[in-house]
Amino acid sequence: xxxxxxxxxxxxxxxxxxxxxxxxxxxxxxxxxxxxxxxxxxxxxxxxxxxxxxxxxxxxxxxxxxxxxxxxxxxxxxxxxxxxxxxxxxxxxxxxxxxxxxxxxxxxxxxxxxxxxxxxxxxxxxxxxxxxxxxxxxxxxxxxxxxxxxxxxxxxxxxxxxxxxxxxxxxxxxxxxxxxxxxxxxxxxxxxxxxxxxxxxxxxxxxxxxxxxxxxxxxxxxxxxxxxxxxxxxxxxxxxxxxxxxxxxxxxxxxxxxxxxxxxxxxxxxxxxxxxxxxxxxxxxxxxxxxxxxxxxxxxxxxxxxxxxxxxxxxxxxxxxxxxxxxxxxxxxxxxxxxxxxxxxxxxxxxxxxxxxxxxxxxxxxxxxxxxxxxxxxxxxxxxxxxxxxxxxxxxxxxxxxxxxxxxxxxxxxxxxxxxxxxxxxxxxxxxxxxxxxxxxxxxxx
Amino acid sequence: xxxxxxxxxxxxxxxxxxxxxxxxxxxxxxxxxxxxxxxxxxxxxxxxxxxxxxxxxxxxxxxxxxxxxxxxxxxxxxxxxxxxxxxxxxxxxxxxxxxxxxxxxxxxxxxxxxxxxxxxxxxxxxxxxxxxxxxxxxxxxxxxxxxxxxxxxxxxxxxxxxxxxxxxxxxxxxxxxxxxxxxxxxxxxxxxxxxxxxxxxxxxxxxxxxxxxxxxxxxxxxxxxxxxxxxxxxxxxxxxxxxxxxxxxxxxxxxxxxxxxxxxxxxxxxxxxxxxxxxxxxxxxxxxxxxxxxxxxxxxxxxxxxxxxxxxx
Numbered sequence: 001x002x003x004x005x006x007x008x009x010x011x012x013x014x015x016x017x018x019x020x021x022x023x024x025x026x027x028x029x030x031x032x033x034x035x036x037x038x039x040x041x042x043x044x045x046x047x048x049x050x051x052x053x054x055x056x057x058x059x060x061x062x063x064x065x066x067x068x069x070x071x072x073x074x075x076x077x078x079x080x081x082x083x084x085x086x087x088x089x090x091x092x093x094x095x096x097x098x099x100x101x102x103x104x105x106x107x108x109x110x111x112x113x114x115x116x117x118x119x120x121x122x123x124x125x126x127x128x129x130x131x132x133x134x135x136x137x138x139x140x141x142x143x144x145x146x147x148x149x150x151x152x153x154x155x156x157x158x159x160x161x162x163x164x165x166x167x168x169x170x171x172x173x174x175x176x177x178x179x180x181x182x183x184x185x186x187x188x189x190x191x192x193x194x195x196x197x198x199x200x201x202x203x204x205x206x207x208x209x210x211x212x213x214x215x216x217x218x219x220x221x222x223x224x225x226x227x228x229x230x231x232x233x234x235x236x237x238x239x240x241x242x243x244x245x246x247x248x249x250x251x252x253x254x255x256x257x258x259x260x261x262x263x264x265x266x267x268x269x270x271x272x273x274x275x276x277x278x279x280x281x282x283x284x285x286x287x288x289x290x291x292x293x294x295x296x297x298x299x300x301x302x303x304x305x306x307x308x309x310x311x312x313x314x315x316x317x318x319x320x321x322x323x324x325x326x327x328x329x330x331x332x333x334x335x336x337x338x339x340x341x342x343x344x345x346x347x348x349x350x351x352x353x354x355x356x357x358x359x360x361x362x363x364x365x366x367x368x369x370x371x372x373x374x375x376x377x378x379x380x381x382x383x384x385x386x387x388x389x390x391x392x393x394x395x396x397x398x399x400x401x402x403x404x405x406x407x408x409x410x411x412x413x414x415x416x417x418x419x420x421x422x423x424x425x426x427x428x429x430x431x432x433x434x435x436x437x438x439x440x441x442x443x444x445x446x
Numbered sequence: 447x448x449x450x451x452x453x454x455x456x457x458x459x460x461x462x463x464x465x466x467x468x469x470x471x472x473x474x475x476x477x478x479x480x481x482x483x484x485x486x487x488x489x490x491x492x493x494x495x496x497x498x499x500x501x502x503x504x505x506x507x508x509x510x511x512x513x514x515x516x517x518x519x520x521x522x523x524x525x526x527x528x529x530x531x532x533x534x535x536x537x538x539x540x541x542x543x544x545x546x547x548x549x550x551x552x553x554x555x556x557x558x559x560x561x562x563x564x565x566x567x568x569x570x571x572x573x574x575x576x577x578x579x580x581x582x583x584x585x586x587x588x589x590x591x592x593x594x595x596x597x598x599x600x601x602x603x604x605x606x607x608x609x610x611x612x613x614x615x616x617x618x619x620x621x622x623x624x625x626x627x628x629x630x631x632x633x634x635x636x637x638x639x640x641x642x643x644x645x646x647x648x649x650x651x652x653x654x655x656x657x658x659x660x661x662x663x664x665x666x667x668x669x670x671x672x673x674x675x676x677x678x679x680x681x682x683x684x685x686x687x688x689x690x691x692x693x694x695x696x697x698x699x700x701x702x703x704x705x706x707x708x709x710x711x712x713x714x715x716x717x718x719x720x721x722x723x724x725x726x727x728x729x730x731x732x733x734x735x736x737x738x739x740x741x742x743x744x745x746x747x748x749x750x751x752x753x754x755x756x757x758x759x
Binding site for chain 2: 142167168169170172173175176177178226227228229230231232233234262263264265266269272273274310314315316317318319363445446
């Protein structure tokens, strides 16, 4: 199939090169004349260039005289020294040293967990290395890409965390409206929108691990609208492909939808708050969890509510600050679980929540506490004795952390967890973590 | 049972919040005022001077807050969403939070390059523009020192820019703005003449500052800024740096250690206790909701404090 055309191509190339060389030889006589012409052209251009240079010099000296007389000094003009016209490039280096009292990670009782929701590696390891490129594309669009380089099953792999385009305020949409499309950490709860490096703890709380496989970043599109009111109100919704947890493998390419509303404000000069409510529908087709041992087919409705309160005693969050934050999740699943013994119908509701408090004592030192818990569904008869049997255990975890922030760009953290995920007993964990960011680093929202 | 209760509570809460949000959205709040979103209190006050009762000026920060580090909090998103004019210092002072607010508030009329966007530092001569930029040099501003409001001549220039923009955005009240601007300019000019007479007596007075927040003030007054307590901009004083300053102070006749209300006081306390030099906290800016007249008082008070320090030692 591929070999026959080769011969004709060689022939054509040979023929073409022969024709070319004979033409060159026959025109040898004309060459002297052409050279002569080029020489005279060159001379005439040189003359004109010299004249133009003279004129430019004259103009420049006149302009210098003028600007010396004007009031504004040279520094008045903006000067682009940096690479503002190139994409901002940011890199986050992130690594951990972990020690666990239980050598094998236990199951989260009553929950089928995706790969990202599992316990981290023991010992020394680098975590996600995030590489981000972002910039305004033109007057209407902003683009951003974040790729995480991760170690999975003994290999370094690239995970595309985000690759999205977002409208800018001058895109022509109504004031307050924004459209975001591509792949992104979509608006759902508080933590989902932020990259893990911005978290206050070294790992995500249990509901994020169980319900969102750490974070929801399906392919999709999201519209949000800030209302024209003195108090902050934002509403929005999205449509998604249905390939990312809590979805499974998309059948139609349109398997998820979300809706949300948020409000917030200040209490006096130095306190702020925000609350939100969120709903995410996911069509879950053959969603594999527990390393493929459990599959789910059906629908998942995930609801969340979040609250965040900040208090900076002097108004300067950089110096001292108290942050209280809590999120409550509820999942209604309707479908069939297959743990190897054939499909078992399930139509039930589980709940998960976490609450945390962080206090910044000085600009460099913070400490925090977090408690999270999951309330699994009542184990259906068909799943008793399987991996999904909760044995009426409520997975819970208590975490304490302290971190040291040398500058906005570097942070070192120590955290201890007491994880009580199943009836087999507690797993005590010690995690030491560093997070360093290089280059451009966008501001984090409230 | 618990599960079922929490389920219905959550659903109900979501529905209530959504309805509330849409309900608030429907009656579009009709306000004839020109909404000014000022990043710092001095610009909100200047907007009140020039705009009088026709403007509704809101300051994103208060006098005790360091305008370098502000959170892009919900209240600010809502304010910028309805702003007709965004009025800030610029030169990257607000770079950590303003762009995010602008993006989230998504108000087309106040984006960079529009009539509704004034960055004061783009309209006055900027000091201390670095030639080399590197993070190891601390939190430096590539656009130069952004604290431009502490030179009263700059206030005049910026007031005129502001007046023109207000007229462009709200032409119906053009005559009103013109009249108020002219009145402000006249009284400010008289005040500058008075201040100029007083500050010539302070010329050459050596001072130490915590952060370079007062460069424009000292440049106008002709004071001699010997050193900063910060090792580098944004990097807090260290023991070795302060010890170095101690030697420097002894060899030059420093009259005051100056800091802004939001600067930590430990560095100046230490140096003051070691040397006996008076430390003064200059107001730096006005109160968050300060009305007309506050900018005059800001300079009056500042000059008084420096006069006191100069006479005192």
